[in-house]
Amino acid sequence: MLHLLQKPLEAAKPSRRTFLKMSAGTVGGLIIAAKLPNIAEAAGADELVQPFVHIRPDNSVVVIVKHLDKGQGAATGLATLVADELDASIEQVSTEFAPSNPEVYKNFLFGVQGTGGSTAIANSFQQYRQAGAAAKAMIIAAAAKNWEVPAGEISISGGVVSHASGKSATFGELVGAAAAQEVPAEPTLKTPDQWVYIGKSFPRVDTRNKTVGAPGTYTMDFQRDDMLVAVVARSPRFGGKLKSFDAEEAKAVPGMVDVITLPAGVAVVAKSTWPAIKARELISAEWDDSAAETRSTDVMMQELAAMASTPGISVRKDGGAEAALASAAKVIEVDYEFPFLAHGTMEPLDVVISFDGSAAEVWAGSQIQTIDHNVTAAVLGIPFPQVKINTLWAGGSFGRRATPDAHAYAEAAILARALHEKGTSGVPIKIVWTREDDMTGGYYRPMSAHKVKVGLDASGNVVAWSHRMAAKSIMKGTAFEPMVMPNGIDHNMTEGAHDTTYAFPAMEMDQHFAETPVPVLWWRSVGHTHSGYVMETMIDRLAKEAGEDPVAYRLKMIKDDPRKVAVLKLAAEKAGWGSDLPEGRYRGVAVHKSFGSYVAEVAEVSMREDGTFKVEKVVCAVDCGIPVNPDNIVAQIEGGLGYGLGAILRNEITLTDGVVDQTNFDTYEPIRMSDVPEIEVHIIPSTEAPTGIGEPGTPPIGPAVANAIAAAKGDWVTSLPLSKHGLV
Amino acid sequence: MSITLKINGETRTVDAEPDTPLLWVLRDDLQMTGTKFGCGIASCGACTVHQDGEPIRSCQTFIGDLEGANITTIEGVNGKAAEAVQAAWQELDVPQCGYCQSGQILAATALLAETPKPTDEDIDAAMDGNVCRCATYARIRKAIHLAADKMEG
Numbered sequence: 001m002l003h004l005l006q007k008p009l010e011a012a013k014p015s016r017r018t019f020l021k022m023s024a025g026t027v028g029g030l031i032i033a034a035k036l037p038n039i040a041e042a043a044g045a046d047e048l049v050q051p052f053v054h055i056r057p058d059n060s061v062v063v064i065v066k067h068l069d070k071g072q073g074a075a076t077g078l079a080t081l082v083a084d085e086l087d088a089s090i091e092q093v094s095t096e097f098a099p100s101n102p103e104v105y106k107n108f109l110f111g112v113q114g115t116g117g118s119t120a121i122a123n124s125f126q127q128y129r130q131a132g133a134a135a136k137a138m139i140i141a142a143a144a145k146n147w148e149v150p151a152g153e154i155s156i157s158g159g160v161v162s163h164a165s166g167k168s169a170t171f172g173e174l175v176g177a178a179a180a181q182e183v184p185a186e187p188t189l190k191t192p193d194q195w196v197y198i199g200k201s202f203p204r205v206d207t208r209n210k211t212v213g214a215p216g217t218y219t220m221d222f223q224r225d226d227m228l229v230a231v232v233a234r235s236p237r238f239g240g241k242l243k244s245f246d247a248e249e250a251k252a253v254p255g256m257v258d259v260i261t262l263p264a265g266v267a268v269v270a271k272s273t274w275p276a277i278k279a280r281e282l283i284s285a286e287w288d289d290s291a292a293e294t295r296s297t298d299v300m301m302q303e304l305a306a307m308a309s310t311p312g313i314s315v316r317k318d319g320g321a322e323a324a325l326a327s328a329a330k331v332i333e334v335d336y337e338f339p340f341l342a343h344g345t346m347e348p349l350d351v352v353i354s355f356d357g358s359a360a361e362v363w364a365g366s367q368i369q370t371i372d373h374n375v376t377a378a379v380l381g382i383p384f385p386q387v388k389i390n391t392l393w394a395g396g397s398f399g400r401r402a403t404p405d406a407h408a409y410a411e412a413a414i415l416a417r418a419l420h421e422k423g424t425s426g427v428p429i430k431i432v433w434t435r436e437d438d439m440t441g442g443y444y445r446p447m448s449a450h451k452v453k454v455g456l457d458a459s460g461n462v463v464a465w466s467h468r469m470a471a472k473s474i475m476k477g478t479a480f481e482p483m484v485m486p487n488g489i490d491h492n493m494t495e496g497a498h499d500t501t502y503a504f505p506a507m508e509m510d511q512h513f514a515e516t517p518v519p520v521l522w523w524r525s526v527g528h529t530h531s532g533y534v535m536e537t538m539i540d541r542l543a544k545e546a547g548e549d550p551v552a553y554r555l556k557m558i559k560d561d562p563r564k565v566a567v568l569k570l571a572a573e574k575a576g577w578g579s580d581l582p583e584g585r586y587r588g589v590a591v592h593k594s595f596g597s598y599v600a601e602v603a604e605v606s607m608r609e610d611g612t613f614k615v616e617k618v619v620c621a622v623d624c625g626i627p628v629n630p631d632n633i634v635a636q637i638e639g640g641l642g643y644g645l646g647a648i649l650r651n652e653i654t655l656t657d658g659v660v661d662q663t664n665f666d667t668y669e670p671i672r673m674s675d676v677p678e679i680e681v682h683i684i685p686s687t688e689a690p691t692g693i694g695e696p697g698t699p700p701i702g703p704a705v706a707n708a709i710a711a712a713k714g715d716w717v718t719s720l721p722l723s724k725h726g727l728v
Numbered sequence: 729m730s731i732t733l734k735i736n737g738e739t740r741t742v743d744a745e746p747d748t749p750l751l752w753v754l755r756d757d758l759q760m761t762g763t764k765f766g767c768g769i770a771s772c773g774a775c776t777v778h779q780d781g782e783p784i785r786s787c788q789t790f791i792g793d794l795e796g797a798n799i800t801t802i803e804g805v806n807g808k809a810a811e812a813v814q815a816a817w818q819e820l821d822v823p824q825c826g827y828c829q830s831g832q833i834l835a836a837t838a839l840l841a842e843t844p845k846p847t848d849e850d851i852d853a854a855m856d857g858n859v860c861r862c863a864t865y866a867r868i869r870k871a872i873h874l875a876a877d878k879m880e881g
Contacts, residue, residue, distance in 0.1 A: 071825030071862045210826030211817045213762020213802030221761035272756035346827035346861045395827030435767040642863025665771035674852040676865040
């Protein structure tokens with residue numbers, strides 16, 4: 001599929017320059033007031049229209065959300081920040097997704113408009129509070145003018161503006177006058193003791209629509225009478241190219257409209273979804289596999305394991321690890337294997353596009369709007385402003401919709417252009433991935449191999465940690481490479497390992513990049529999904545080696561990381577670590593920092609007589625800085641650990657002679673109700689800046705469960721999923 | 729061909745092949761998109777609707793087999809159990825991405841209509857066919873118990 005994307009990415013170069021390194025910089029250059037022609041035109045005379053908040057005469061407050069909400073609660077989070085500073089009532093607040101405009105709506109941690117890496121709240125915390133505070137100042141200034149009283153005597157509570165004289169008004173009544181006020185450049189923000197929603201409670205803004213099946217919520221739900229639907233027949237092997245095809249039989253399906261050749265296959269275009277799916281089954285195609293992946297995953301894993309046995313690109317080398325290992329009294333050597341994983345979003349990938357020859361409109365759960373926008377414009381050969389991106393709620397992502405190559409948008413644009421050239425101009429077309437397309441379509445969490453060697457002295461103390469891993473790099477070869485891999489190192493690959501705060505006197509970490517046409521992608525918590533498993537099961541092994549309690553051993557080994565210590569202690573305390581358990585029950589613990597947040601999880605499992613197990617309970621402690629929406633933090637930990645648990649239980653994507661073996665949820669069996677433990681989440685109060693929450697719940701669950709199983713069986717599982725070992 | 733269906737109490741006539749899954753008739757022909765496409769093979773439950781009160785997977789139910797049947801979708805589900813379920817879902821903020829929740833709500837409503845005070849085992853049995861990739865299961869379980877309490881009270 002890469003050749004298809006070469007051209008759009010070349011054309012999309014200007015945006016690459018704006019893509020800053022993904023390190024947490026200062027949140028400078030906040031835009032809270034700007035002229036936005038597309039918004040201003042739509043606004044009525046009496047509206048307060050600012051980039052991040054619109055207040056209307058009907059007293060409604062609309063928070064403009066620059067991030068994609070794919071379930072993680074970003075829209076509610078940003079609404080909470082604005083509503084708090086504005087002292088709005090919960091009932092009057094709703095949200096809309098922002099237009100694609102990197103100047104105004106960029107993610108400060110990316111430099112482009114986009115969502116990912118659990119950054120939505122972290123990069124918006126200051127900006128959205130300022131937006132709310134500015135609007136509040138303008139409303140107060142308007143009231144002061146109208147009532148002829150000093151602004152300092154006016155207060156707002158629950159959306160009601162009032163003065164001691166008895167005068168009061170709603171936002172709606174004042175908004176016309178407020179819009180005429182100057183936007184304060186540096187509005188005064190509340191102090192934490194004044195917060196009414198932050199750290200307390202603000203209900204999700206999307207719950208109602210999502211419990212009544214409201215129309216138009218998701219891209220999949222987009223409907224228009226003239227709309228066409230396409231599904232694409234692709235090579236069963238990654239990198240396979242279309243040689244020839246026969247669509248005669250397919251064309252006989254009622255509702256079938258056309259077939260359009262794409263670089264990656266054949267698009268079947270129909271009047272609606274079912275005829276497109278049915279007609280695709282009747283396409284017979286021949287593929288050229290000369291450049292395709294034709295290996296099986298067991299062969300690919302042998303290659304990765306061999307790579308991990310040799311020195312690679314050095315990520316870290318300090319303390320003389322090699323010499324310390326050579327002179328160690330004992331060396332513990334463990335090999336780990338992790339499979340490809342599909343994201344399996346409930347709503348499979350989909351994009352709607354219409355193109356009339358000069359302008360295009362897109363409706364999608366766009367996760368990196370700036371890239372999706374650039375690629376669409378480049379493929380259509382039209383300027384950036386001629387493309388309008390409408391971001392819709394997404395039915396999950398877990399990384400799947402954040403595509404550096406914007407492949408779904410590139411394909412959509414090619415189809416839209418073809419329709420235009422064929423005389424069907426301006427008609428929206430919805431490109432749908434079926435579940436089979438999703439499962440067999442790649443963009444997986446990379447499969448990987450780790451080799452860890454730990455040297456111990458005669459008393460069992462660690463003297464050196466040597467760690468090598470091999471996988472296909474997610475970053476290498478993408479538009480991100482120049483920005484995020486200046487030294488040729490893909491930090492995504494070994495994050496959570498090379499930056500560990502366990503104190504080892506010497507440590508070396510190498511990485512190897514494997515090559516395969518199988519496209520790989522970020523998967524909820526990225527490198528931490530495997531590095532966290534390796535680090536936390538190894539630490540458990542070392543605790544046993546030293547004859548120490550796993551929690552006590554970790555506390556001894558963590559250096560200069562008090563927040564990690566605090567979550568570990570809290571989770572252990574709340575789980576009753578060390579207390580007696582009923583027969584057949586075992587505990588395991590793991591603690592891991594990712595995306596700036598710390599999560600400790602204690603898993604309690606029961607072992608059945610047939611050798612299988614069930615996770616009965618998980619007690620979590622989390623420190624993600626200031627907890628903006630505590631209930632959403634709980635929800636994301638519940639969901640994050642559930643997502644990780646499903647993967648370690650029985651999920652793997654395997655290839656046989658290059659063809660994916662798993663095609664749907666019957667063969668890639670997702671976590672289900674009966675798998676789910678009781679979950680308890682404890683949040684550490686904090687005054688630190690907020691950090692990520694969508695991903696950090698995922699990494700600790702695998703090792704916590706594996707450590708509990710090891711407590712029962714005496715050994716650690718080193719190749720996932722657990723179902724390969726008769727445990728599930 | 730022309731097929732007449734009874735959906736949410738209304739008689740609807742659609743022009744479609746009898747082997748068309750109900751799911752696609754609902755979504756594309758009738759533009760009732762609350763019922764979701766998740767897998768197409770009855771493995772995820774996102775497309776759950778009621779046929780005469782019983783939960784069915786509309787992706788594997790063909791409209792040619794539905795003459796005379798009463799179909800209920802998320803757009804039309806009502807009654808004591810449905811109202812309790814939707815209220816509990818809202819009270820506990822169950823949905824995350826929300827894409828599976830129409831199906832979850834239809835499955836939970838059918839469970840409570842049959843078993844007003846379900847045990848955790850009842851919930852496992854009734855809900856295991858409904859996948860939630862966001863893993864909101866803990867809240868779904870809590871919300872079903874809450875809905876049961878609401879129905880009682």
